Amino acid sequence: MERLWTENLRDIEPYVPGEQSGEQDIIKLNANENPYPPSPKAQEAIRNFDTQALRFYPNANATSLKQAIADYYHVGIKNVFLGNGSDDVIAVAFQALFNSDLPIVFPDLTYSFYPVWCALFNIPYKNYPVGDDFRINAEDYREKNGGVIIPNPNAPTSLGEGRAFVEKLMDYNRDSVVIIDEAYVDFGGESSVELTKKYENLLVTGTFSKSRSLAGLRIGFAIGSEKLISVLEAVKNSYNSYTVDAVSIEAGRASILDDAYFKQTCNKIIRTRERVTAQMRELGFTVLDSQTNFIFATRDGMSMKDMFEYLKTKKIYIRYFSVPRIDNYVRITIGTDREMDVFLENVREYVK
Numbered sequence: 001m002e003r004l005w006t007e008n009l010r011d012i013e014p015y016v017p018g019e020q021s022g023e024q025d026i027i028k029l030n031a032n033e034n035p036y037p038p039s040p041k042a043q044e045a046i047r048n049f050d051t052q053a054l055r056f057y058p059n060a061n062a063t064s065l066k067q068a069i070a071d072y073y074h075v076g077i078k079n080v081f082l083g084n085g086s087d088d089v090i091a092v093a094f095q096a097l098f099n100s101d102l103p104i105v106f107p108d109l110t111y112s113f114y115p116v117w118c119a120l121f122n123i124p125y126k127n128y129p130v131g132d133d134f135r136i137n138a139e140d141y142r143e144k145n146g147g148v149i150i151p152n153p154n155a156p157t158s159l160g161e162g163r164a165f166v167e168k169l170m171d172y173n174r175d176s177v178v179i180i181d182e183a184y185v186d187f188g189g190e191s192s193v194e195l196t197k198k199y200e201n202l203l204v205t206g207t208f209s210k211s212r213s214l215a216g217l218r219i220g221f222a223i224g225s226e227k228l229i230s231v232l233e234a235v236k237n238s239y240n241s242y243t244v245d246a247v248s249i250e251a252g253r254a255s256i257l258d259d260a261y262f263k264q265t266c267n268k269i270i271r272t273r274e275r276v277t278a279q280m281r282e283l284g285f286t287v288l289d290s291q292t293n294f295i296f297a298t299r300d301g302m303s304m305k306d307m308f309e310y311l312k313t314k315k316i317y318i319r320y321f322s323v324p325r326i327d328n329y330v331r332i333t334i335g336t337d338r339e340m341d342v343f344l345e346n347v348r349e350y351v352k
């Protein structure tokens with residue numbers, strides 16, 4: 001007979017991240033990772049790290065990294081929150097800022113972690129469908145709600161919205177906290193960080209995982225009013241004071257200070273994205289106008305699931321979502337030019 005204690009175990013459907021393969025020679029275009037190495041300055045910071053210092057806890061406030069981020073974005077240190085990747089930052093934000101009985105709201109096609117956190121933290125939610133063109137309609141967000149979260153640019157659609165969209169959203173949501181998830185903004189999106197000075201209820205989140213090639217270190221941040229940040233700090237310090245480790249503090253700071261390298265790699269990825277988009281369109285694909293480090297594509301009369309599986313046999317990993325409305329689309333992370341040439345060659349072969 002089953003013991004009664006099993007009845008008390010949490011039963012929850014978790015988020016499924018992009019597959020990590022142990023295989024050596026694959027072309028990995030499935031998790032929106034950066035194909036270029038982290039800044040040489042960040043690498044140097046890790047090499048020079050005094051491992052003796054690891055016996056001490058890190059600075060719980062990660063002050064030196066926080067100050068570097070504050071300087072970079074021209075905000076005060078009290079306007080910056082740090083976490084173990086932006087997943088951690090957003091999870092803290094859900095717990096800290098979404099405490100209404102009203103549902104929080106986000107688009108139907110978006111980062112699939114949001115509904116998982118809602119389930120985990122018992123937060124009611126409601127989706128507004130994006131348009132047939134996959135654009136988010138700001139007017140939907142006029143309805144009273146318990147909070148708003150929108151990635152800008154959105155994932156997996158790759159589409160970004162401009163400042164006017166965010167201003168509208170803020171205008172319609174004076175009584176709710178609005179979170180803009182800017183995981184992909186550095187690849188051509190429009191950041192709302194500046195607007196956090198105008199709207200005390202706006203929180204912008206960011207990550208070092210994509211544009212700074214540091215997914216493995218897990219550094220995420222949020223920028224907002226001192227009021228919002230102090231609540232995030234209080235919640236974080238109620239479950240884990242040390243979410244950013246000592247090595248990440250040093251390497252993250254070095255990465256922020258190396259702006260030339262950062263701009264150079266982002267621009268390289270943008271150039272490759274534009275070239276791949278054009279070539280995919282020549283092959284008959286519909287490719288959305290991406291402002292991210294990935295593209296979202298489909299092709300009339302062709303199964304994207306089959307193409308995804310075919311490419312896997314060629315050791316090229318892309319992402320396919322078995323989700324209504326987008327179940328004939330694939331999401332392809334932009335790799336190096338060489339990787340994308342091999343990808344295009346195989347797609348050309350498949351289309352034939």
Ligand code: PMP
Nearest residue numbers: 085086087111151155183207209
């Ligand atoms: N937001 C969006 C929209 C994402 O796609 C991701 C990456 N899966 C994240 C946040 C979290 O990234 P990280 O935890 O690596 O900062």
